[in-house]
Amino acid sequence: MNMTIEQNSVLLEVNNLKMHFPVSESIFSKSKTVLKAVDGVSFTINRGETFGLVGESGSVKTTTGKCILGIHNPTDGNIIYNGIDITKLSKNEAKKFLREKQMIFQDPYGSLDPRRSAFTIVKDAIVADGHKIPKGELKDKVNSLLELVELDPVIGTRYPHEMSGGQRQRLGIARALACDPKLIVCDEPVSALDVSIQAQIINLFEELQEKMKLTYLFIAHDLAVVRHISDYVGVTYLGKLVEVTDSRELYKNPLHPYTKALLSAIPLTNYEVERKRNRIMLQGDIPSPINTPTGCPFHPRCIYARKECLTCMPPLREISKGHKVACHIVN
Amino acid sequence: MFYYISKKLFVSLITLFIISLFAFSLMHLLPGDPVINVLGEGATDEDIAYWRSYYNLDQPILKQYVLWVRNFIKGDMGVSLMYEEDVSETLARRLPVTLAVGIPICIVSIFFGILFGVITAVKRGTWIDQVLTTMANIGIASPLFWFAIMLILIFGMQLNILPFRGFVAPSENFVEYLKSIALPVAAGSLGFVAVITRQTRSNMLEVLNQDYIRTARANGLSEVSILFTEALKNALIPIITIMGMQIRIIVGGSIIIEQVFSIPGIGSWLIRAITNRDYWIVQACVLVISIVTVFSNLLVDILYGFIDPRIRKKWR
Amino acid sequence: MDELRKNKTSAKLKNSIQVFLGRGLLSRICLVILILFVMIAIFAPYISPYHPNIQNLRNRLAPFSSEHPLGTDHLGRDMLSRIIYGARVSLQSSLLAGLFAAAIGILLGLLSGYYGGLLSTVILRLSDAHLSIPGHVFTLSVAAVMGGGLHSIVIAIGLGMIPTYVRMMNGLVLSCKENDYITASLLTGESNLKILFKHLLPNCFPSLIVLFTMNLGNGIMM
Numbered sequence: 001m002n003m004t005i006e007q008n009s010v011l012l013e014v015n016n017l018k019m020h021f022p023v024s025e026s027i028f029s030k031s032k033t034v035l036k037a038v039d040g041v042s043f044t045i046n047r048g049e050t051f052g053l054v055g056e057s058g059s060v061k062t063t064t065g066k067c068i069l070g071i072h073n074p075t076d077g078n079i080i081y082n083g084i085d086i087t088k089l090s091k092n093e094a095k096k097f098l099r100e101k102q103m104i105f106q107d108p109y110g111s112l113d114p115r116r117s118a119f120t121i122v123k124d125a126i127v128a129d130g131h132k133i134p135k136g137e138l139k140d141k142v143n144s145l146l147e148l149v150e151l152d153p154v155i156g157t158r159y160p161h162e163m164s165g166g167q168r169q170r171l172g173i174a175r176a177l178a179c180d181p182k183l184i185v186c187d188e189p190v191s192a193l194d195v196s197i198q199a200q201i202i203n204l205f206e207e208l209q210e211k212m213k214l215t216y217l218f219i220a221h222d223l224a225v226v227r228h229i230s231d232y233v234g235v236t237y238l239g240k241l242v243e244v245t246d247s248r249e250l251y252k253n254p255l256h257p258y259t260k261a262l263l264s265a266i267p268l269t270n271y272e273v274e275r276k277r278n279r280i281m282l283q284g285d286i287p288s289p290i291n292t293p294t295g296c297p298f299h300p301r302c303i304y305a306r307k308e309c310l311t312c313m314p315p316l317r318e319i320s321k322g323h324k325v326a327c328h329i330v331n
Numbered sequence: 332m333f334y335y336i337s338k339k340l341f342v343s344l345i346t347l348f349i350i351s352l353f354a355f356s357l358m359h360l361l362p363g364d365p366v367i368n369v370l371g372e373g374a375t376d377e378d379i380a381y382w383r384s385y386y387n388l389d390q391p392i393l394k395q396y397v398l399w400v401r402n403f404i405k406g407d408m409g410v411s412l413m414y415e416e417d418v419s420e421t422l423a424r425r426l427p428v429t430l431a432v433g434i435p436i437c438i439v440s441i442f443f444g445i446l447f448g449v450i451t452a453v454k455r456g457t458w459i460d461q462v463l464t465t466m467a468n469i470g471i472a473s474p475l476f477w478f479a480i481m482l483i484l485i486f487g488m489q490l491n492i493l494p495f496r497g498f499v500a501p502s503e504n505f506v507e508y509l510k511s512i513a514l515p516v517a518a519g520s521l522g523f524v525a526v527i528t529r530q531t532r533s534n535m536l537e538v539l540n541q542d543y544i545r546t547a548r549a550n551g552l553s554e555v556s557i558l559f560t561e562a563l564k565n566a567l568i569p570i571i572t573i574m575g576m577q578i579r580i581i582v583g584g585s586i587i588i589e590q591v592f593s594i595p596g597i598g599s600w601l602i603r604a605i606t607n608r609d610y611w612i613v614q615a616c617v618l619v620i621s622i623v624t625v626f627s628n629l630l631v632d633i634l635y636g637f638i639d640p641r642i643r644k645k646w647r
Numbered sequence: 648m649d650e651l652r653k654n655k656t657s658a659k660l661k662n663s664i665q666v667f668l669g670r671g672l673l674s675r676i677c678l679v680i681l682i683l684f685v686m687i688a689i690f691a692p693y694i695s696p697y698h699p700n701i702q703n704l705r706n707r708l709a710p711f712s713s714e715h716p717l718g719t720d721h722l723g724r725d726m727l728s729r730i731i732y733g734a735r736v737s738l739q740s741s742l743l744a745g746l747f748a749a750a751i752g753i754l755l756g757l758l759s760g761y762y763g764g765l766l767s768t769v770i771l772r773l774s775d776a777h778l779s780i781p782g783h784v785f786t787l788s789v790a791a792v793m794g795g796g797l798h799s800i801v802i803a804i805g806l807g808m809i810p811t812y813v814r815m816m817n818g819l820v821l822s823c824k825e826n827d828y829i830t831a832s833l834l835t836g837e838s839n840l841k842i843l844f845k846h847l848l849p850n851c852f853p854s855l856i857v858l859f860t861m862n863l864g865n866g867i868m869m
Binding site for chain 3: 342345347350357360579582583584601602605606616620621624625
Binding site for chain 1: 826827828830831832833834835836837838841845846849850
């Protein structure tokens with residue numbers, strides 16, 4: 001979409017990010033089972049662009065987002081934000097960048113404190129960093145933020161349970177904007193909403209991006225939504241990134257068998273074409289991230305799987321300019 | 332199972348350690364010197380010095396604690412200053428009395444609680460259910476001492492059919508023993524019968540609605556065997572949890588029971604010691620009572636692990 | 648805007664009272680008894696026919712009469728007046744003890760649930776040990792150390808009730824802090840203090856009130 005943004009410099013670079021969670025803790029036996037939520041993920045996001053992360057349900061996408069936000073401390077790898085490796089910062093140093101990175105949550109109700117009114121929720125976010133603002137100015141600022149996300153300031157007196165799903169998500173966005181963020185991690189921000197509202201919220205995201213020069217990491221399992229908003233898309237499978245490219249290329253020329261399967265799951269609007277096309281149906285379930293398959297994690301479900309796929313994890317290779325795939329079969 | 336038990340045991344020992352610190356610090360928290368407090372201001376310096384060194388009070392506080400714990404484990408709990416009685420000797424005499432009242436309370440509560448719970452669940456909605464449930468609610472709401480006094484008034488004083496004072500050891504005269512504990516046990520178990528009845532009733536109702544009970548019925552199992560083998564077994568698990576939590580309340584309640592019915596057990600001894608500020612007895616009683624509670628809880632936990640394999644797994 | 652909010656809160660209050668009264672006859676009777684009890688305690692000096700401590704040795708252990716509706720005790724004091732004043736003391740001490748226990752227990756539970764780690768282990772172990780000492784034994788021995796008087800009873804009963812609050816609050820905070828709005832507050836850079844007292848505490852309040860009212864009854868019985 002915004003291919004020609006004026007500053008094409010890199011805002012965020014994720015290098016070989018790993019996040020492993022120990023599964024069971026015990027005093028007597030040192031358990032070695034770990035859940036590899038994120039296992040070597042690398043990508044970059046340019047300023048003012050949107051990077052979409054897609055994949056089946058699992059914990060890769062959200063955990064990556066939370067590592068970037070500093071909620072999780074990654075097991076290994078670097079996250080370079082604005083030229084600074086934020087995984088190596090002390091708590092106090094990291095605080096400086098805290099408010100620049102915000103999050104929009106999947107569940108718009110659970111992400112709002114049920115005991116605080118809309119006005120208070122936004123006001124809290126403004127004053128949270130400790131600087132004092134005169135009362136009148138604060139009120140104007142809250143109201144202008146509410147208007148920015150297309151909410152009537154009258155709604156300020158309402159509590160989250162008195163609002164609709166779309167209004168709640170807008171309020172969540174207003175809260176994130178209150179911190180003057182540069183990067184917003186949107187964790188499936190529309191999947192809990194009605195389809196009609198989804199479009200409104202997606203459009204709001206795009207408008208805000210243009211107005212405020214925001215950079216998004218957009219997490220979704222719905223490729224159709226991601227296609228609409230993203231400049232670049234990364235496809236994840238079991239803790240790994242299997243294909244990265246710009247969104248037009250991905251939809252025109254998907255290379256990884258998993259991406260192909262995901263794309264063929266999107267129903268087409270043209271009935272005749274929809275009836276005739278061959279859909280790739282994935283067999284079986286996504287394996288547990290505790291016992292990951294050897295070699296390529298996708299091989300148990302891949303119709304093209306070869307011998308080498310069983311033993312050797314394919315690296316992420318650049319096939320054409322800006323199009324990377326991790327698959328042995330693709331040339 | 333081994334991990335489960337050893338872990339529970341470890342936690343119990345830590346708990347006991349903290350309790351021993353509490354019991355030990357009781358004496359040292361209060362203002363003034365405990366020996367002078369007991370002997371009075373007129374005591375001679377020699378006496379004071381003698382008793383101070385007898386109780387190791389002239390030692391540094393850490394050493395005092397170590398010595399106290401070591402003596403306690405050896406069975407030497409010191410001598411009460413007030414009555415010059417040997418604490419461990421008296422304890423050995425009074426502990427069986429408390430147990431002779433406390434254990435029947437537990438048995439009676441569990442037996443009648445489960446019985447009434449099953450009856451009310453099976454006869455749900457009938458007058459039996461209504462009467463027993465109402466009584467259970469009253470039992471939960473009424474204070475122990477009030478109920479004990481009412482029992483004394485009715486059965487002891489008005490009807491004059493049961494003794495309401497003192498205690499006869501079962502080794503002396505078993506019939507008299509049963510008579511002497513009848514009222515205390517009735518008073519002490521009321522609240523727990525009520526709690527267990529309510530818990531059993533709701534658990535049974537839940538279990539009886541499960542599919543496997545319907546299957547058992549369809550297979551032609553008799554109603555009695557369904558109730559007591561299939562349903563009760565599964566309803567018991569939450570009841571054991573309740574029992575575990577109730578143990579400290581039963582032990583605490585026995586203090587009131589012993590006081591009201593003048594039973595020479597640990598509870599009434601503790602109250603006398605507290606009113607007299609006889610710290611050595613208080614320390615020993617608090618520790619002994621707590622040990623009893625901690626180990627009965629441990630027992631319940633282990634029982635629990637045997638009955639429900641899921642819990643064992645969680646503690647692995 | 649403020650007026651609107653005020654209207655809303657009063658409407659909410661009305662609503663919750665209606666829900667409560669809608670629960671049936673039994674709850675209405677309970678409410679009446681409770682209010683009566685509190686009223687008697689508050690207006691004790693105006694209601695009771697005699698001073699509770701005035702002795703009348705000539706009229707000892709008197710049976711029920713129009714003069715003394717509930718008779719007199721072994722020192723000739725009016726029983727009714729003593730019960731009325733007793734209600735006052737009971738209510739006062741159990742209320743104070745409950746507040747004392749709630750204040751300390753909630754604070755410890757908040758800290759243990761929010762920060763976790765060693766702090767939580769220490770706090771939970773201590774409260775477990777506390778729970779292993781039977782309530783009466785604990786309260787009586789603390790009262791013995793503290794000496795007589797209302798304040799020592801309040802502290803003894805209050806100290807005895809702390810671990811239930813700690814356990815409950817710890818559990819509530821553990822589940823409450825998983826909510827996305829806590830993450831969101833952390834991301835906006837809100838201080839821990841504000842998250843503890845402006846987000847976690849208010850959201851745990853409804854369950855705490857249930858525990859508090861239940862403990863009030865226990866406190867009176869102590």
